[in-house]
Amino acid sequence: MSAVADLEIAPGASGRVDPSFWQGRRVLVTGHTGFKGAWLCLWLQSLGAEVVGLSAEVPTRPSLYELAAVGSGLQEATVDVRDFDALAAVIERHRPEVVVHMAAQPLVRRSLEDPRGTYETNVMGTVNVLDAVRRHPSPRAVVNVTSDKCYENRDWEWGYREYEPKGGDDPYSSSKGCAELVTAAFRRSYFSGDDGPRLASARAGNVIGGGDWALDRLVPDIMAAALAGERVRIRNPNSIRPWQHVLCPLSGYLILAQRLCESPAYAEGWNFGPADEDARPVSWIVERIAERWPGRLDSAVDEAEHPPEARYLKLDSSRARLRLGWAPRWDLAEALTRTVDWYGVLREGGDVRQATLEQIAAYQRTE
DSSP: OOOOOOOOOOTTOOOSOOHHHHTTOEEEEETTTSHHHHHHHHHHHHTTOEEEEEESSOOSSSOHHHHTTGGGGSEEEEOOTTOHHHHHHHHHHHOOSEEEEOOOOOOHHHHHHOHHHHHIIIIIHHHHHHHHHHHSOOOSEEEEEOOGGGBOOOOOSSOBOTTSOBOOSSHHHHHHHHHHHHHHHHHHHHSOSSSSOEEEEEEOOEEEOTTOOOTTOHHHHHHHHHHHTOOEEESOTTOEEEEEETHHHHHHHHHHHHHHHHOGGGOSEEEOOOOGGGEEEHHHHHHHHHHHSSSOOOEEEOOSOOOOOOSOOOBOOHHIIIIIOOOOSSOHHHHHHHHHHHHHHHHTTOOHHHHHHHHHHHHHHHO
């Protein structure tokens, strides 16, 4: 586990998820059936929060949401964020104190096939969530989760800072840039008062962990092949990506929500990315997982034509480190070990809900 650098953090910025803050607090998580949403809901449940989950459907089969019985510990609303009236009714009925907006169309390739649906979900879905909060302002804190791909990618070697221009060459990246612009406009127009909801956005990159079955993502593709005993096909083996365990940015979202409830000074954009040394080539990830997997794992380069992908993109998370005291508590080696361990439990027919909760508890002990 890598050491966290000594930083002069803002007064009171403990950099910890505070269980006492979340105990009994009502939290609305949109996109709760997705990979990150399911991990977040289990974490919130373990903290004693009253969780309300809102999603249109379970996005993959299998899914962490179903395997870990995430829905058994929360209230659920089967609502598409594109349906404003139904969404607003949920917020009016449950009156959450914190909203974490994660519902999205999250895949670049799907955005190329369905650009209209991508913009409807990622842009108008965000508009609907924020306008529903404007009309029913019970939340004290709203965290809109976007993506590192919200930045206009210049293929340079530096990390993107929160004030960098937003944009994108594909509909997914563009839609996330648009969602950031929507967030900024709502914050300035409706949520700038001290007594109303405080609105922030959170950006993270490639996350890994147990229970991800999304299409066209490296680690899910590797683990699906490993479980099936098949050869994994690898695109762009030399592309470098910044990798981190899913719990690392999720801890940032929770800490950010805590601080938003304390002060409107945190109502802005925030990056939650890994350390520079955890930016590794695709081929390196494949090799490390193959070393850890208990069975044989073969790979081959996929020579088929694929849509272009950015070769390198990383975030500068100095703001979160200095002002929130946040840092990723697991390095990439630990993240890969925890991910392979999780799929090992699944392979052996073990209790993946318990395995997920144990990893959450282990992460909290490192804070």
